[in-house]
Amino acid sequence: MPTRIRPRTACAPADDLSNPIPEEFCDHLGFVLARARLELIRGLDAVIQPSGLQARHFALVRLLLQRPGLSQAQISALLGTDRTTTMKMADDLERRALVSRKRSATDRRANTLSLTPQGERWIARLQPALEDEEARFLEPLSPGERALLQELLVRLVQHATTPNNPNNQHE
Amino acid sequence: MPTRIRPRTACAPADDLSNPIPEEFCDHLGFVLARARLELIRGLDAVIQPSGLQARHFALVRLLLQRPGLSQAQISALLGTDRTTTMKMADDLERRALVSRKRSATDRRANTLSLTPQGERWIARLQPALEDEEARFLEPLSPGERALLQELLVRLVQHATTPNNPNNQHE
DNA sequence: TTCTTTTAATCAGCAATACTGAGCATTCTT
DNA sequence: AAGAATGCTCAGTATTGCTGATTAAAAGAA
Numbered sequence: 001m002p003t004r005i006r007p008r009t010a011c012a013p014a015d016d017l018s019n020p021i022p023e024e025f026c027d028h029l030g031f032v033l034a035r036a037r038l039e040l041i042r043g044l045d046a047v048i049q050p051s052g053l054q055a056r057h058f059a060l061v062r063l064l065l066q067r068p069g070l071s072q073a074q075i076s077a078l079l080g081t082d083r084t085t086t087m088k089m090a091d092d093l094e095r096r097a098l099v100s101r102k103r104s105a106t107d108r109r110a111n112t113l114s115l116t117p118q119g120e121r122w123i124a125r126l127q128p129a130l131e132d133e134e135a136r137f138l139e140p141l142s143p144g145e146r147a148l149l150q151e152l153l154v155r156l157v158q159h160a161t162t163p164n165n166p167n168n169q170h171e
Numbered sequence: 172m173p174t175r176i177r178p179r180t181a182c183a184p185a186d187d188l189s190n191p192i193p194e195e196f197c198d199h200l201g202f203v204l205a206r207a208r209l210e211l212i213r214g215l216d217a218v219i220q221p222s223g224l225q226a227r228h229f230a231l232v233r234l235l236l237q238r239p240g241l242s243q244a245q246i247s248a249l250l251g252t253d254r255t256t257t258m259k260m261a262d263d264l265e266r267r268a269l270v271s272r273k274r275s276a277t278d279r280r281a282n283t284l285s286l287t288p289q290g291e292r293w294i295a296r297l298q299p300a301l302e303d304e305e306a307r308f309l310e311p312l313s314p315g316e317r318a319l320l321q322e323l324l325v326r327l328v329q330h331a332t333t334p335n336n337p338n339n340q341h342e
Numbered sequence: 343t344t345c346t347t348t349t350a351a352t353c354a355g356c357a358a359t360a361c362t363g364a365g366c367a368t369t370c371t372t
Numbered sequence: 373a374a375g376a377a378t379g380c381t382c383a384g385t386a387t388t389g390c391t392g393a394t395t396a397a398a399a400g401a402a
Contacts, residue, residue, distance in 0.1 A: 029305055030208075030215050031230050032324040035251055037201075037208045039331035044201050059202050073379055080206055082361065087381070109368045109379040134200055140330040145323055152312060152320045153203040159311040160210035244350060253389060258352070280350040280397045 043133045048126060053092060056081070058130070060089050061123055064099060064115050071110040080161070098122050214304045219297060224263060227252070229301070231260050232294055235270060235286050242281040251332070269293050 044055040051057075060075060070078070076086040090113060093099040098119035104110040115123075138146050215226040222228075231246060241249070247257040261284060264270040269290035275281040286294075309317050 028230070028233065029309070029321060029324075030211055030226055032321065032328050033204070033208045033211060034226075035328045036324050036331070037204045038251060039328065040201055040204060055201055055205075059199070062199065071379075080209060083380075084362090084382090085360065088359095104379095107369070107379080111380070137327065137331060138200070140326045141323060148319070149323045150200060150203065152316055153200075153207050155311045156308065157203050157206045157210065160207070160308060242350075254351075255353085255391090256389065259388095275350095278350080278398070280395095282351065 040134070040137050043137060044130055047129045047133050051096070051122070051126075053096075057089055057093060058123075058126065060086070061093065061098060061115065061119055064113055065120065065123060068114040069112045071104060071107075071112060073110065075113065093119070211305070211308050214308060215301055218300045218304050222267070222293070222297075224267075228260055228264055229294075229297065231257070232264065232269060232286065232290055235284055236291065236294060239285040240283050242275060242278075242283060244281065246284065264290070 041055050044058070048054055048058055056079075059079060063075060063078060064070065072086050072090060073083065075081075076083050079086065081089075090099065090101065090111070094101055096118075097116055099113050100116050102112045102114070104112045141149065212226055215229070219225060219229055227250075230250060234246060234249060235241065243257050243261060244254065246252075247254050250257065252260075261270065261272065261282070265272055267289075268287055270284050271287050273283045273285070275283045312320065
């Protein structure tokens, strides 16, 4: 009997329209990466939406939980977002009193961002639902595979954002 | 001596600002996924930019190479894009004569999309540079790890887009 | 058949988004 | 002390993703 190549992959042969992922895309990393991110982010956004905020805001706030007192420029660099986008997020969060801006003592140009008690409570309140959402997304993977995926992605991001070797330094 | 937990990960302790990825984000899948996708897509877009198109257009065109004659609605479902977005991409590609629209013989409402010879040449011309770009992005991973990453992502997308179990069926 | 409902594509327009450039304040460099 | 660079803010712009309406065709119900 003619066994299929790559039987492990969940991709469909070219004539199977019922299957959402055509076979060719199995080796198109950009596509699966973009698609996976889209699906996960949509789920996370749905959880956060009642606050009127998005997953990006939560990322910022969780970053502040880890490193209170970062400036907006530092946050932009860490999150990979534009300076003005970071500012808008800081506006959104400050308006809801989840973070507070303060002039930096060492550099009076810079804004020091830190969590308010409400901000910390906001994280604590949302965290479980977000972890559930992530777990549902990761359902088809074993615990070992989840950890591996995480590690591989971290290595890729680490490599891509290291100043010396950014493949094409976006001038 | 106090050895660090999770020494394999490339994440930084909270007080190391030189490291782009703070430690806490190592277990924040949404963040690394979004960041990895952003970096890769930026690289791919840079390669495609001279054509005035984007990675999404290339994804559509590669899909057509695999499955000529798809309708716009089918493409939307496979790519996960909005119908109107797919239409706009089809406009862009048709304007450059890379794909052609044709009324479907079996359903005269539907547009059948297929590659033109120029479209096929466009793929052939861009493919090597795109593969290089992807290879640079994947540099820190061994061949086995690359295949594994691909497979894990495909499984996740497959699971997230299957109609029955979409975690929260976005109503 | 005829009537209603659904689906495909198109188009106009809206809302959110990302970014550019200017401006001001402050810090760094020399 | 002067000039260059940096951090933030703001206004404007370009892009994006989507909603809703429209037309045409197909599918289903009566």
